[in-house]
Amino acid sequence: MAKIEPKILKGFRDFLPAQQIARQGMIETIKTSYESFGFEPLETPALEYAETLTGKYGDEGDKLMYRFKDNGDRDVALRYDLTIPLARVVAMNGSMKKPWKRYQVSPVWRADNPQKGRYREFYQCDADIVGSTSVLADAEVLALAASTLQRLGVDDFVIRINSRAIINAFYESLGLSAEDKVAAIRAVDKMDKIGAEGVKKELSQSLGAGAKSADDIVAFAAVSIDAMNDRAELAALSERFPAIKTAVADLISIIESASVLAPKARFVVDLSIARGLDYYTGMIFETNLIKAPQYGSVLSGGRYDGLIGMFSNQPVPAVGASIGLDRLYTALEELDLVKAANTTTKALIVNFDETLRADYLRLASDLRAAGVNTILYFDTTDMKKQLSYASDKGIKYALIYGSEEAKEGKIVLKDLEKGSQEKIAIGEVAKAIK
RNA sequence: GUGCCUAUAGUUUAGUGGUAAAACGCUGGAUUGUGGUCCCGGUGUCGAGGGUUCGAUUCCCUCUAGGCACCCCA
Numbered sequence: 001m002a003k004i005e006p007k008i009l010k011g012f013r014d015f016l017p018a019q020q021i022a023r024q025g026m027i028e029t030i031k032t033s034y035e036s037f038g039f040e041p042l043e044t045p046a047l048e049y050a051e052t053l054t055g056k057y058g059d060e061g062d063k064l065m066y067r068f069k070d071n072g073d074r075d076v077a078l079r080y081d082l083t084i085p086l087a088r089v090v091a092m093n094g095s096m097k098k099p100w101k102r103y104q105v106s107p108v109w110r111a112d113n114p115q116k117g118r119y120r121e122f123y124q125c126d127a128d129i130v131g132s133t134s135v136l137a138d139a140e141v142l143a144l145a146a147s148t149l150q151r152l153g154v155d156d157f158v159i160r161i162n163s164r165a166i167i168n169a170f171y172e173s174l175g176l177s178a179e180d181k182v183a184a185i186r187a188v189d190k191m192d193k194i195g196a197e198g199v200k201k202e203l204s205q206s207l208g209a210g211a212k213s214a215d216d217i218v219a220f221a222a223v224s225i226d227a228m229n230d231r232a233e234l235a236a237l238s239e240r241f242p243a244i245k246t247a248v249a250d251l252i253s254i255i256e257s258a259s260v261l262a263p264k265a266r267f268v269v270d271l272s273i274a275r276g277l278d279y280y281t282g283m284i285f286e287t288n289l290i291k292a293p294q295y296g297s298v299l300s301g302g303r304y305d306g307l308i309g310m311f312s313n314q315p316v317p318a319v320g321a322s323i324g325l326d327r328l329y330t331a332l333e334e335l336d337l338v339k340a341a342n343t344t345t346k347a348l349i350v351n352f353d354e355t356l357r358a359d360y361l362r363l364a365s366d367l368r369a370a371g372v373n374t375i376l377y378f379d380t381t382d383m384k385k386q387l388s389y390a391s392d393k394g395i396k397y398a399l400i401y402g403s404e405e406a407k408e409g410k411i412v413l414k415d416l417e418k419g420s421q422e423k424i425a426i427g428e429v430a431k432a433i434k
Numbered sequence: 435g436u437g438c439c440u441a442u443a444g445u446u447u448a449g450u451g452g453u454a455a456a457a458c459g460c461u462g463g464a465u466u467g468u469g470g471u472c473c474c475g476g477u478g479u480c481g482a483g484g485g486u487u488c489g490a491u492u493c494c495c496u497c498u499a500g501g502c503a504c505c506c507c508a
Contacts, residue, residue, distance in 0.1 A: 007482095009499095010500090058506090060505075060506055061506090061507095063435075063506095111435095112505095113435075113506095114499095114500080114501090115503090116501070116502090117508080118507075119508090123508090124508065275507090276507065277507090295508090298508065300508070322508070325508080350467090353467095382465095382466060383467055383468050384465080384466080384468065386468090386469085388469045388470075389469085390469075391470055392469080398469080416469065416470085419469085
């Protein structure tokens with residue numbers, strides 16, 4: 001048979017054990033954090049009807065969607081995020097008690113051009129609150145974002161917060177056309193990348209009649225206030241821009257509660273961030289790692305009160321957050337914050353004497369039942385090879401049992417990290433390892 | 435989707451118009467009831483396909499993948 005060349009799709013990856021162990025550890029930590037806030041798990045299919053997904057993310061989103069005809073000629077698409085499927089689930093399960101807090105950790109697919117920290121298949125860890133308009137819901141989402149990162153060992157991050165309500169109120173006050181508004185928001189979103197001057201330049205080029213407002217827009221978007229340290233400035237914000245007064249008051253209220261829930265987090269009101277997804281209506285936020293800014297936002301979200309209504313007669317408000325697991329992992333790896341381990345196996349039983357096979361098997365069975373991850377070497381070969389196998393794989397303990405030990409009813413427990421060993425009763429092994 | 439850069443053993447790299455080298459890794463051996471040291475051997479149609487050439491891994495083209503920028507985003 002001809003050899004098939006092994007290859008993998010652009011932007012798709014295999015996760016070998018050393019990496020997957022670390023990823024799973026991260027996911028466990030994230031789930032624990034989400035559950036501590038009362039979020040419940042949900043799983044949805046990878047594939048959805050295309051009409052469920054299209055038109056919710058803007059033109060760019062539709063372009064990046066994996067979409068095809070299935071074998072039954074149905075127009076289907078791989079999910080682009082976890083939020084739209086959630087909206088579909090909520091609309092299909094009207095009797096769900098609300099507010100409902102749900103989380104989901106699953107892969108999503110976008111046919112984007114890959115770069116570091118950017119893949120075509122990547123995991124999102126979403127937490128959303130469905131059925132509440134309370135500012136406390138928004139505040140909890142921000143606090144959840146902050147405390148989850150902290151649980152992961154990340155301290156140097158800043159959560160930048162804005163509000164679609166603020167953005168809309170501001171641009172309406174300027175009387176911009178719809179196209180100019182979109183162009184302005186897009187330009188302003190690059191503030192941290194190209195700076196105020198760059199934004200001003202782009203605005204004067206891309207805006208039509210609204211170009212005369214360029215200075216006002218830049219002044220507005222340049223606002224970046226540390227919510228903890230610059231309280232006075234925050235309070236004065238609506239004096240500067242009267243049109244956004246109500247929306248600002250709401251946002252301040254959200255951040256005040258979030259700051260109580262997550263006292264060590266750094267929340268910054270940044271009026272330049274926009275978020276590309278079409279469905280956001282209220283508070284929006286992005287999270288940057290201070291020591292790895294090149295990855296952009298690793299955790300973001302916001303309020304989307306209109307989305308679920310697209311699938312249902314009843315409008316259902318919602319607010320949520322999403323961690324980009326792969327991007328965060330790549331960044332943490334670069335910052336040396338990933339806990340490395342090559343295996344989860346704790347003990348290897350040296351297969352040393354063929355006549356003792358039944359004893360080895362019984363021992364493996366007993367250790368496994370006692371919660372010790374155990375492997376039995378398959379071939380009866382020299383001990384040297386077996387010990388070296390265990391030590392190379394990062395297995396901590398080797399269990400040596402030959403005719404001498406069999407006579408005494410004991411076993412040698414060897415610690416491969418320390419290089420020490422002791423002879424103990426067989427029944428004591430599990431306890432000694434733990 | 436567009437533009438630029440890159441592609442040599444599992445990994446990190448060297449090198450050349452006449453079919454390749456180092457380190458580490460992996461694997462086998464030696465030592466035969468004890469690994470991480472040492473010794474010996476193996477591990478590559480130089481990303482894939484095509485073209486130029488007497489001859490290409492080395493030059494050209496296409497494709498694929500990685501990186502960067504744009505776009506957008508996690």
